[in-house]
Amino acid sequence: MGLFDLINPLSPIKLTKKILDGDDMDLEEFGEKLLSKPYRPGGVFINAIDLIELEEKRKAVYGDVIGVKRKMGYKHFGVYIGKGKVIHYASTSGDFGGNICIHETTLNNFLGEDDEYFILEFPSVYGSPKEVNTKLSDKIVNDLLNMRPSMRKVLRFLKNSSEYHLYSQKETVRRARSRLGESSYNLATNNCEHFAIWCKTGISESHQVNALLGG
Template identity: 50%
Template sequence: MLLALLIAGKLLMKPGGDRPNKEEKITGKQHFWRDKKVKNGYRLQQNLLDDHARILDKDNIRKATGSMSAMEDKFERLASDSFLKPGDVIGVSRKWYDHYGVYIGEGRVIHYADKTKDFGKNVSIYETDLEGFTQGCKDYFVLHFPKAGGPPRKLRSSTDFTENPREGTGIFDFIFKAKYQLFSPEETIKRAKSRLGERSYNLTRNNCEHFALWCKTGVSFSRQVDMALSI
């Protein structure tokens, strides 16, 4: 019983994916850290004691920290010309919920929403620009799908943040049951475009998250709905 409680406590306390990070200069000897990748001034480092990883820039400023799988993905994005890649499932955290869409390249997004806001009388699947999707929010996220499977994780575009709103961790990971495959970026975009004009929005069964995840995985699911119903 004690062992089970300790394991459960560890799972509840350990956030997955892209963990909250405060940019700060790393100084002194770092005995348990080793460079794994170096690219365009960024270094991906792995902790020798666990699966923890971090990203440092050319000035030794910590830009991100989290699981190795998530940090490998974020490292490639930070070290490239654009954080976003065509075929990404992207999202933005509003005050009470996350809004999702599919990035199709050249600053364009396909999502399930009203023409002027996320909700309204004329909700449909349509194409808009990134600014229209984020509605002025500078910090957005991309979903990272771990190599080992399991629930997707948020990769925040920001490199300095104190919390990761509505990131499913701990006990909610046990609730996640979806089994999925990942479509290529080209197929993901094709699937998104195939549903342009659809007007069958349903908050609990066919919302923006259901749509975006279906485009990428073939499975229509929403962790926001699952967590709310579980609570």
């Protein structure tokens, strides 16, 4: 049973539709009202967007590439290997510091001071992965950024599309374990995101670095 089920046994759409009395609305009109009409299920003031986000959230499973958005503005990545454990490229005392290497840690240590993580969902062909469990505004910004035309993006796509391969959950963890103990960290060319995305796709890439370089 999810968090929403504790609030109300009806689904967000059914509950909102019932509250709005929108049985005769066309789909577009209902959709607009669904995303703007606030109400109070269980006495808690909540918006339909919040309910949809609650429904979308899911826990990481074995082989997922996960990440956290640090308060300093960057993202940190790792591979979830089950039972509350993560393999990531970081210092043993934080993301940065002495003795940066690929090692296994607990999900709590991976999160650090953050409360939530996101999961990367990779497209079937080469492209930027989608972040699941992020705020709707962040998704919109990411989509807009991904739509920005760039010759560098086109060249990178042509280079990487032939090498792109989605490994299974089991293979992803095997690839992560194969590099345990590595200590050749480089913020620009071999960081935690390069490592985590390589485990899933075979391509060592950091979308954060690409963005800083202008595409």
